[in-house]
Amino acid sequence: MTTTASKAARTARTAPSPLFSPGRAWTNWGRVEHAHPALIARPTTIDQVVAVVRTARERGLTVKAVGAGHSFTAIAATDGILVDLAGLDGLLAVDERLRRVTLGAGTNLHQLPALLAPFGLALENMGDIDRQTVAGATSTGTHGTGANFRGLAAQITGAVLVTADGSVLHVDGARNAELLPAVRLGLGALGIVVELTIQCVPAFLLHAVEHPEGFDEVLDDFSVRARESDHFEFYWWPHTDRVMTKRNARLPGEAPRHPVSPFGNFVEERVMSNGALALMCRVGHLAPALTPRINRLATRVYGDREYTDHSHEVFTAPRNVRFREMEYAIPLRAVPEAVRAVRTLIEAKNWRISFPVEVRVAASDDNWLSTAQGRASGYIAVHRYVSDDHLPYFREVEAIMRSFEGRPHWGKIHFQDAASLAPRYEHFSDFVAARDRLDPERLFANPYLERVLGA
Ligand SMILES: Cc1cc2nc3c(=O)[nH]c(=O)nc-3n(C[C@H](O)[C@H](O)[C@H](O)COP(=O)(O)OP(=O)(O)OC[C@H]3O[C@@H](n4cnc5c(N)ncnc54)[C@H](O)[C@@H]3O)c2cc1C
DSSP states (O other): OHHHHHHHHHHHHSOOSTTEEEOOOEEOTTSOOEEOOSEEEOOOSHHHHHHHHHHHHHHTOOEEEEOSSOOSSGGGOOSSEEEEOTTSOSEEEEETTTTEEEEETTOBGGGHHHHHGGGTEEOSOOOSOOOSBHHHHHHTTOOOOBTTOOOGGGGEEEEEEEOTTSOEEEEESSSSGGGHHHHTTOTTOSOEEEEEEEEOEEOEEEEEEEEEEEHHHHHHTHHHHHHHSSEEEEEEOTTSSEEEEEEEEEEETTSOOBOOOHHHHIIIIIIIIIIIHHHHHHHHHHOGGGHHHHHHHHHHHSOOEEEEEEHHHHHOOOOOSOEEEEEEEEEGGGHHHHHHHHHHHHHHHTOOOOSOEEEEEEOOBOOTTOTTBTSOEEEEEEEEETTSOOHHHHHHHHHHHHHTTOEEOTTSOOOOOHHHHGGGOTTHHHHHHHHHHHOTTOTTOOHHHHHHHOO
16 A cells, blocks of 8 residues: 555656656745645746646646745645746736736736836736735735725736636636636636736826824724825834824826935835844844833834835835734724724733734725625734744634624635635635636645635
């Protein structure tokens, strides 16, 4: 038995063609999920993606496309064939009239400014970082902030996928349009996305005002602040009464730029936001009792600045301190009460939390598994430094968020399963039906998808 089993395992791991290499250990950015894929495939054409799917079927292996591995959950983990789509990247087509671009699925968001600049285009909104791939970011519902702006996946107008039977499926307004609300945010469960067409906007600048304010002052009129700025967010440092607010106002692309000087940028983003944060987290990890004092210090030294720059420069920043994150979407009106409940929890448990709580907003959208589906949403994200135990904090925060009809970010740590998630999504069964149609044998399954969608 053992001999046959290990022979089978060896056969599965033998690279069948130059398209494949033997699997090796994989881990995600948050260092919380680990996997050992049998094989790694690096296709550079759609035909090669089809060949990967066929090989997987022949060998009885599952397949998982992996982006930049920036999901904190095991959504991208596989012990089957890991498909790295870095070779399927770049700008494939531009419709200048409609301001739509077609991108290879493996394109990283940080490639976009250079690709879109010649056409005077930009993404409508972005999250905190730009390391993700366009397919990875949209597959998990990545979002930024802004009461009138939806998540990245809502900008998808068309997709090309390789499905489980090895066929190439076009999904857009004219072809298989009924699948668009599923495919735009598909959790990697419906097929391997090879191309995405994205609705862009004319390139624009953002005028950023970052400023410390009082915790109660900001929460008391949170919905007004969220409505008054194009892009409003705040960070609350636990154990303090202060929050760092960030308001970004959209300006035309030709408006004068007043960027942070390269030195100022280096000091803020590398030294303050990353270097000092790393030091603070390490000290807080070794001597938790110091955390409240460190956090109070942080509220004094961080973020009191004003500048105007290209949208991507303002939306995103490097994140060099490794952490773990949970983020929940709740109805916008519930944000102040939920944030206060998190504060009460931390105080009641006497925990020492060195990382801030981040609060953002987004407009409602109609993607079936979007955390903002059908409702204007507030996002509350909690973080823990990579060396700290995140589990007790995240579990209790999750209980709070669930009491506010919370929906967890698919790419961030949570403990829910299909039974608890289904009632939170009006179209959950529609999504499962689309999965049954496109992947009836669960070629693209992994334990995470089995947990959140069912077997
Ligand atoms: C430091 C940091 C900051 C972050 N900031 C934000 C933020 O501001 N806002 C936010 O909403 N999220 C944020 N996230 C979460 C992140 O955007 C998502 O987890 C995103 O999915 C990561 O993209 P990725 O390319 O790394 O995808 P991966 O994590 O590699 O994959 C995610 C999913 O996409 C699937 N997938 C990838 N490529 C394909 C493909 N070609 N076809 C089919 N399926 C595919 C994978 O199978 C998997 O299911 C952050 C994460 C980190 C680590």
